[in-house]
Amino acid sequence: MPAVARNETGLPRQNGYGKHHAPTVRITGVPPTTKPPAPFEHQQRSPARQRLVRFTPAGPAILTPMLNPFELERYFARWEFTAPFLLSASDTEPWKMTELLSLASPQMSNAWENLSLGYTESAGHPVLRQAIADLYTHSSSDGAGATPQQLTSDNVLVFSCAEEAIYVSMRALLMPGDHVVCLWPSYQSLYDVALSVGAEVTMVELLEGDGWAISASQIKNAIRNTTRLVIINTPHNPTGSMPDHATWSSIVETVDNAGAILFADEVYRLLEHGDGGPLDTAASLSGRAISLGSVSKAFGLAGVRIGWIATRDASIFRTLETYKDYTTICASAPAEILAIIALTNWSHIVSTQIAIVTANLGHWERFMTDHKSLLRWVRPTGGSVGFPTWLGEGSVDEFAENAVQEAGVMVLPSSVFRHGNPRHALTNNFRVGLGRKTFPGALDRLDTHVRARYGTG
Ligand SMILES: Cc1ncc(COP(=O)(O)O)c(C=O)c1O
Numbered sequence: 001m002p003a004v005a006r007n008e009t010g011l012p013r014q015n016g017y018g019k020h021h022a023p024t025v026r027i028t029g030v031p032p033t034t035k036p037p038a039p040f041e042h043q044q045r046s047p048a049r050q051r052l053v054r055f056t057p058a059g060p061a062i063l064t065p066m067l068n069p070f071e072l073e074r075y076f077a078r079w080e081f082t083a084p085f086l087l088s089a090s091d092t093e094p095w096k097m098t099e100l101l102s103l104a105s106p107q108m109s110n111a112w113e114n115l116s117l118g119y120t121e122s123a124g125h126p127v128l129r130q131a132i133a134d135l136y137t138h139s140s141s142d143g144a145g146a147t148p149q150q151l152t153s154d155n156v157l158v159f160s161c162a163e164e165a166i167y168v169s170m171r172a173l174l175m176p177g178d179h180v181v182c183l184w185p186s187y188q189s190l191y192d193v194a195l196s197v198g199a200e201v202t203m204v205e206l207l208e209g210d211g212w213a214i215s216a217s218q219i220k221n222a223i224r225n226t227t228r229l230v231i232i233n234t235p236h237n238p239t240g241s242m243p244d245h246a247t248w249s250s251i252v253e254t255v256d257n258a259g260a261i262l263f264a265d266e267v268y269r270l271l272e273h274g275d276g277g278p279l280d281t282a283a284s285l286s287g288r289a290i291s292l293g294s295v296s297k298a299f300g301l302a303g304v305r306i307g308w309i310a311t312r313d314a315s316i317f318r319t320l321e322t323y324k325d326y327t328t329i330c331a332s333a334p335a336e337i338l339a340i341i342a343l344t345n346w347s348h349i350v351s352t353q354i355a356i357v358t359a360n361l362g363h364w365e366r367f368m369t370d371h372k373s374l375l376r377w378v379r380p381t382g383g384s385v386g387f388p389t390w391l392g393e394g395s396v397d398e399f400a401e402n403a404v405q406e407a408g409v410m411v412l413p414s415s416v417f418r419h420g421n422p423r424h425a426l427t428n429n430f431r432v433g434l435g436r437k438t439f440p441g442a443l444d445r446l447d448t449h450v451r452a453r454y455g456t457g
Contacts, residue, residue: 067196070188071416083410085442090237090385091302092271092353092435100301100338103345112337122329123321124158124308125336131343132156132293132308135270136281145249148284155283155310157321158336160328162267162294162307165320167193169263169290169309170229172323173316174199178228181219181260185238185417190231190265199228208389208429211378212241216250223258230255233265234279235272238417238431239387240380244276252285261316262289267307270298270350271435273358274381283310290316297384297435298350299342306331306339353435357384360434367443371456384435387414389428392454396428407449409442 080086104112123129136151159165166189174180176198182191184203191201202222206212219230232251235242243251255262264282272278282289291310296302311317342349361379368375368388377388390396400413414429433439450456 068192072188075416079404079410083404084408085445086410087442088410088412088431089433089436091296092300092384093356093437095300100341104341108341115333115337117333120330120333120336124331126153128158128336128340129153129156131340135346136284145253146285148280151284151310155312157309157317158331159307160331161305162292163189164327165292165307165309166190168320168323168327170194170197172319174228179224179226180229181222181227182231183233186233187237206239208378212239214241214243216247216254219251220254227258227260229261229263231263235268235382238385240383240385242382248279252282256286262286264289265292267292267294268297268383271354271357271384272382273354283312287312295339295342298353300353301342304335304338306335356437357434360439363440363443364432367447371450374454374456384433386432387429390430396430400430403446403449407445409446
């Protein structure tokens, strides 16, 4: 693979195309002529390397912008609005419009009533950008590693959801031949968009036996001199794991020292319920890192569709801003006002959402005690999801299928995170979503189902 053409900042050149990446567009209607190579290759050379799983770009030699189906989202598309009882949602209890508007200041009520529905500022509403920057002041640093720096509204770029920001970041920052490090399991777009660009992705696998720990040394071992991005999601979906402050500082430092960019998916940030509290954001700790945020999880506003990235690197900022002109251009005007109302009341909203998560954690742990021959888990410390292991009869796919078909309860089997790798050992976990008020009712249904079908409790 030839060296990647970059500008002086090390980012892909924005004007003109190098010969190695010119014809990346697949002509519509012409199917790929070669069979994609097997997409996984386990590294078995040493115990330390065994956890690294190398993905190679799927697809023919001519790179195409094709993406694999997003298995988790397809599963949700099938069940989210048809199964009567959701036990797997990753967002938290959605706020009602009247509840949210009742929190608005007189000024924001007026902005809402008199909102003009034209285009909005492409980088985001200035008040929203400031409200987001203010979230980054709430540091709980214990003094280890770099001192967190205050972000300003100029460091914040608003997107029409975090998913858009992931797509734009991967498309705009990566080129064929770049190397990426990502955790596994992970939210699929975090690595699949990179693969579709033609990057090579090394997956650092989290293991239940290690408490799903995110390890700085594993990440260090996976980094190469061609590594452009290191993608870490913390608190982590689906395990709810998070590194401690010292490990997080060490990861930030390692990525910085390697000259790579840390892309930190922090969409579950502020939903920490373990002992450690929130980590400092990547963008506050490193001048080159990117922090990803969203109103979907900690703020219970998934239907508002507002996300953002924060970075102090002006060149990265410009690159993403420029690419966004080809996706949504600017965010929805009503969504921005609703997000401002939420973020200027962040403390009240987040504590409401955390109270639901912690109550549901208690319900879930009682359920597990009643059915201990069928279930075990590593208690999550942050976010709104956990990843228990199914120990009962049959595969977790069968358990999930029976639960939804017979009891109307949707859980998310780990096969949607395996992403087509039949050799992978991550077979018997499923995700529970702890953020909804309907959780206890759904759990009652599951309890009745499990007693009848598996004879426990
Ligand atoms: C880790 C992670 N990142 C990003 C997203 C996308 O968030 P949004 O729905 O706000 O775009 C999700 C959604 O589930 C997620 O779990």
